[in-house]
Amino acid sequence: MERIKMTTPLVEMDGDEMTRILWQMIKEELILPYVDLKTEYYDLGLENRNATDDQVTVDSANATRKYGVAVKCATITPNGARMKEYSLKEMWKSPNGTIRAILDGTVFRAPILVKGIVPYVSNWKKPITIARHAYGDVYKNTEIKVPGAGRAELVFTAEDGTEIRELIHDFEGAGILQGIHNTEQSISSFARACFGYAVDTKQDLWFSTKDTISKKYDHTFKDIFQEIYDAEYKKKFEELGIEYFYTLIDDAVARVIRSEGGFIWACKNYDGDVMSDMVATAYGDLSMMTSVLVSPSGAYEYEAAHGTVQRHYYKHLKGEETSTNSIATIFAWTGALRKRGELDGNEELTAFAKKLEQACVKTVEDGKMTKSLSLISSCENPVILNSLDFIRAIRETLAGLLDNH
Ligand code: NAP
Ligand code: MG
Numbered sequence: 001m002e003r004i005k006m007t008t009p010l011v012e013m014d015g016d017e018m019t020r021i022l023w024q025m026i027k028e029e030l031i032l033p034y035v036d037l038k039t040e041y042y043d044l045g046l047e048n049r050n051a052t053d054d055q056v057t058v059d060s061a062n063a064t065r066k067y068g069v070a071v072k073c074a075t076i077t078p079n080g081a082r083m084k085e086y087s088l089k090e091m092w093k094s095p096n097g098t099i100r101a102i103l104d105g106t107v108f109r110a111p112i113l114v115k116g117i118v119p120y121v122s123n124w125k126k127p128i129t130i131a132r133h134a135y136g137d138v139y140k141n142t143e144i145k146v147p148g149a150g151r152a153e154l155v156f157t158a159e160d161g162t163e164i165r166e167l168i169h170d171f172e173g174a175g176i177l178q179g180i181h182n183t184e185q186s187i188s189s190f191a192r193a194c195f196g197y198a199v200d201t202k203q204d205l206w207f208s209t210k211d212t213i214s215k216k217y218d219h220t221f222k223d224i225f226q227e228i229y230d231a232e233y234k235k236k237f238e239e240l241g242i243e244y245f246y247t248l249i250d251d252a253v254a255r256v257i258r259s260e261g262g263f264i265w266a267c268k269n270y271d272g273d274v275m276s277d278m279v280a281t282a283y284g285d286l287s288m289m290t291s292v293l294v295s296p297s298g299a300y301e302y303e304a305a306h307g308t309v310q311r312h313y314y315k316h317l318k319g320e321e322t323s324t325n326s327i328a329t330i331f332a333w334t335g336a337l338r339k340r341g342e343l344d345g346n347e348e349l350t351a352f353a354k355k356l357e358q359a360c361v362k363t364v365e366d367g368k369m370t371k372s373l374s375l376i377s378s379c380e381n382p383v384i385l386n387s388l389d390f391i392r393a394i395r396e397t398l399a400g401l402l403d404n405h
Contacts, residue, residue: 006035014041014073015076016044021316035352046075049095057099061098073329096303107132108131112290112360113361128256131265184220187221195233195237204263208252210249222246304331327364362401368385
């Protein structure tokens with residue numbers, strides 16, 4: 001068989017531990033036999049981040065801006081234990097944080113639906129995609145533990161020295177205080193990423209905040225979304241027959257539970273943190289979630305939603321068998337190949353990505369799965385495979401699907 005040609009390279013960001021092992025297996029078994037793969041390779045494994053003073057992470061993000069599509073393996077975010085384990089020069093920042101800051105992106109997460117893994121909410125038939133704003137609010141807050149009686153004020157000093165001053169509270173005793181912020185620029189980028197993704201995936205977009213209580217802060221989010229929608233996206237939405245609507249977060253929660261899924265739910269930073277864990281858990285777990293970072297300039301970075309699966313890696317190092325689910329990492333590859341195919345008008349590549357996704361789903365639906373999947377599947381007699389054999393089973397299914405057409 002002739003391998004599928006690519007015109008533009010993908011930015012390939014390699015990573016750490018068990019997912020780095022899976023990365024290699026996926027390429028060898030599922031991609032290279034079929035695709036004449038072109039990538040610009042960046043090794044974001046912790047050793048190389050340390051060796052390059054983390055420059056490799058910055059370079060990989062800049063390459064993503066240049067080429068438009070990246071695929072990323074899970075990476076270690078160092079902590080005290082990792083400092084020792086890898087003899088690090090510094091406690092390097094989270095690569096995802098660095099990449100997100102450079103691409104100014106919004107993260108979209110959606111479950112991968114498979115028959116036999118039934119969502120806890122029985123009327124959810126289609127995936128719910130959470131779009132989480134990844135800047136500001138409580139994640140960049142300033143806090144004071146108020147020691148005793150006194151006045152708390154909110155003060156803004158303009159560059160010309162003029163002040164805006166608001167009373168927060170006259171404390172009669174001890175208490176707590178918190179200052180949070182956001183910027184119009186970041187909220188606008190978030191809004192554009194959400195509208196763009198809705199158009200891309202032809203799904204409705206829901207957005208929710210608490211603007212009835214937060215009449216300036218949350219209301220500004222609502223207004224910016226509405227202005228950008230009216231000015232830039234309304235026509236496209238109408239052409240595609242999709243809808244944008246805003247509602248209060250408590251109303252949204254009720255509607256989400258009653259819905260059958262199949263839409264994007266845009267959430268402020270904290271709401272997105274909480275709701276994405278709820279949605280992921282209700283659909284199965286993080287090993288069956290896709291995750292893509294979309295920048296307002298139109299760059300895409302695909303990854304798995306889970307981490308490097310450290311516990312499995314240590315077993316692997318001891319020569320013990322592992323049964324790690326590679327589906328989320330495979331979907332990172334298919335997401336990137338499909339997007340590359342769309343951008344380059346390379347239909348063969350797009351079709352291949354689709355087939356590989358179908359092969360993953362069909363393999364599990366045929367009862368062949370990893371240990372972790374068997375724990376959440378209702379399949380009665382699953383065949384439990386080790387990490388490599390699971391990938392080989394997907395390859396067999398894929399070969400069948402490609403032969404049949
Ligand atoms: P994790 O790698 O997501 O794994 C936590 C546990 O979830 C595993 O021990 C395993 O449970 C289960 N699990 C996760 N993915 C699985 C898969 N594909 N197949 C089977 N089981 C899976 O999270 P972590 O152990 O908290 O973090 C490990 C490292 O990942 C950390 O250094 C962290 O910094 C990094 N991390 C990276 C990213 C990223 O790059 N996007 C995201 C999160 C965490 P059992 O052990 O019970 O089988
Ligand atoms: Mg969380």
